[in-house]
Amino acid sequence: MNVLSQSVEGGAADAPFYVAQGAECDLFEAAARNNMALLIKGPTGCGKTRFVTHMAARLGRPLYTVACHDDLSAADLIGRYLLKGGDTVWADGPLTRAVREGAICYLDEIVEARKDVTVVLHPLTDDRRILPIDRTGETLVAAPGFMLVASYNPGYQNILKTLKPSTRQRFLSATFDFPPADQEVAIVAQESGLDPAKCRNLVRLAGKFRALKGQDLEEGVSSRLVIYAATLVATGMPVMQAIHAAMIEPLSDDEDVQQGLADIVTAVFG
DSSP states (O other): OOOEEEEOOOOGGGSOOOOOSSSHHHHHHHHHHTTOEEEEEOOTTSSHHHHHHHHHHHHTOOEEEEEOOTTOOHHHHHEEEEEETTEEEEEEOHHHHHHHHTOEEEEETGGGSOHHHHHHHGGGSSTTOEEEETTTTEEEEOOTTOEEEEEEOGGGOBTTBOOOHHHHTTEEEEEOOOOOHHHHHHHHHHHHOOOHHHHHHHHHHHHHHHTTBTTTBSSOOOHHHHHHHHHHHHTTOOHHHHHIIIIITTTOOOHHHHHHHHHHHHHHHO
């Protein structure tokens, strides 16, 4: 299956570094208190997954993260019978584990999953909070603390990959974007160990690259890639080499586009 990662319970002191851009932390806590599902929308690499990981640790909840893809089925989430030592045994999927344990289940890029996945989520995202498992005949009632969180990138939406209104309206929703420049500088410096003064030009460059989204670039450069570039610089790699490896090559294979990005780098760094 290879879709699951799990983090263990933590606390505020163990929470991964995250800088709030608004009231998203309050919204997450309110959703958790009131047994509501949460949908997070935003571009690639703007901090959606880091936010969920931070909040799970802050609330002391186990977290199951599922990377959704075209072949992800309801059985991948719920579970299936497996052969083990000559016997057929039932193995819970990540969603079922989260329901049983009262954990957070995070579906990353939910619109990439097959349509049967969203149908499974419906009874968990209303006042029933149940998960019917047809293959075992069980109907699980979500344990206290269970929370469903999903995310997607609206920039990749098309008519074939979108959430139906009947699904969207079962979630609270929050829109994320890249942080303001000063805030992003602080984040990049914290994550990479590079001096903030040196991070500033990398963040400025990222802003110029993001302005090309929808023109020469399908997607703007993520904060993650800016951190990668800063980390390379902090560990001794020349700035231009780090930028090429972390902020140009990952964005495009087109040589003309890469040259255009390199020209922007020259304009920013001289």
